[in-house]
Amino acid sequence: MTALPGLFFEWDGSLTWANQAGGWQIDATVFDDGTQVQYVDLHGRAATKEGCDLMNQRLNDLFDAWGDPAELRLMRLPDRRWQDLQQFAKESLSSD
Numbered sequence: 001m002t003a004l005p006g007l008f009f010e011w012d013g014s015l016t017w018a019n020q021a022g023g024w025q026i027d028a029t030v031f032d033d034g035t036q037v038q039y040v041d042l043h044g045r046a047a048t049k050e051g052c053d054l055m056n057q058r059l060n061d062l063f064d065a066w067g068d069p070a071e072l073r074l075m076r077l078p079d080r081r082w083q084d085l086q087q088f089a090k091e092s093l094s095s096d
Contacts, residue, residue, distance in 0.1 A: 003065070014030075017058060019054070023046055023047035024044065024047070025044065027044070028041060044059070056089035072085050
């Protein structure tokens with residue numbers, strides 16, 4: 001993850017990745033059991049549709065650092081629906 005420019009990762013498992021000029025920010029906490037990631041509490045915000053596009057691209061970059069993004073499943077809260085990263089990005093772009 002150190003290869004991702006602008007990503008600030010703390011040893012407690014929290015991270016922030018932002019580009020204010022680009023209009024997006026991602027905050028997360030990674031929870032693990034000492035051997036593998038169990039889940040990630042993820043929050044993102046974008047000021048514009050372009051910022052939302054960039055944020056979704058950065059999410060792909062971030063999860064690509066952990067493995068194949070196509071294998072990821074995200075739970076959208078508060079409605080507790082499982083989604084893949086592509087469906088998550090599609091819905092986040094259409095919710096303007």
